Amino acid sequence: MxxxxxxxxxxxxxxxxxxxxxxxxxxxxxxxxxxxxxxxxxxxxxxxxxxxxxxxxxxxxxxxxxxxxxxxxxxxxxxxxxxxxxxxxxxxxxxxTEPSPLVKTGEERERSDSSEGSSRRDDSVRGGDADSDSQSD
The missing domain is CATH 3.30.70.60 (Ribosomal protein S6/Translation elongation factor EF1B)
Known part of the structure; x- marks a missing residue:
C-alpha cells in the first residue's frame, strides 16, 4: 500500500x-x-x-x-x-505521523502565552520583593 x-x-x-x-x-x-x-x-x-x-x-x-x-x-x-x-x-x-508545522506553531504559541503570563506574575512578585528590600535599607 x-x-x-x-x-x-x-x-x-x-x-x-x-x-x-x-x-x-x-x-x-x-x-x-x-x-x-x-x-x-x-x-x-x-x-x-x-x-x-x-x-x-x-x-x-x-x-x-x-x-x-x-x-x-x-x-x-x-x-x-x-x-x-x-x-x-x-x-x-x-x-x-508528527504534527504539521501549522499545528506546532499553534501549540508553541499557546505555550508561550501561558509561560509569558506566569513569568510576568513571577517578575511582578520578584519586583515587589526587591522594592520592599531596597526601601527598608
Whole structure:
C-alpha cells in the first residue's frame, strides 16, 4: 500500500458537519484496508484568494496508507460533495505521523502565552520583593 497526504477545504457554512465528514472518510478508508496515520483539523482559516465568493474555509489534513482504489473512492466523494471547495492528494514516500508545522506553531504559541503570563506574575512578585528590600535599607 502507498502513503498519501490528503488536504481538503470545506465551505465555512458547513463547518458543523466537518467532524462527521472526517469520520465518514476515515471509515471508508479503513473499510478498504487503509490506515490513517495522522489527522489534523486546522479549523477555519482565510483563503489566499476567494473561491466562489468565499473568503474562508475549514481545512483538514490527513496522512493515510491505502491502495489506489481507496484513494479513487475518496477523490470521488470529494468531487460529489458540494461542501468541499478544494482538495489535494499527494503521494508520499513514507508515513508522516508528527504534527504539521501549522499545528506546532499553534501549540508553541499557546505555550508561550501561558509561560509569558506566569513569568510576568513571577517578575511582578520578584519586583515587589526587591522594592520592599531596597526601601527598608
Amino acid at each position: 502507498r502513503h498519501y497526504e490528503v488536504v481538503f477545504m470545506v465551505h465555512p457554512s458547513q463547518s458543523e458537519q466537518v467532524a462527521s465528514m472526517i469520520e465518514r472518510y476515515q471509515t471508508n478508508l479503513q473499510k478498504r484496508g487503509g490506515v490513517v496515520h495522522r489527522m489534523e483539523d486546522w479549523g477555519r482559516r482565510p483563503l489566499a484568494y476567494p473561491i466562489n465568493k468565499v473568503h474562508k474555509a475549514h481545512y483538514v489534513l490527513m496522512n493515510v496508507e491505502c491502495d489506489q482504489e481507496a484513494i479513487d473512492e475518496l477523490e470521488s466523494a470529494f468531487r460529489f460533495n458540494d461542501a468541499v471547495l478544494r482538495n489535494l492528494i499527494i503521494r508520499r514516500e513514507d508515513a508522516v
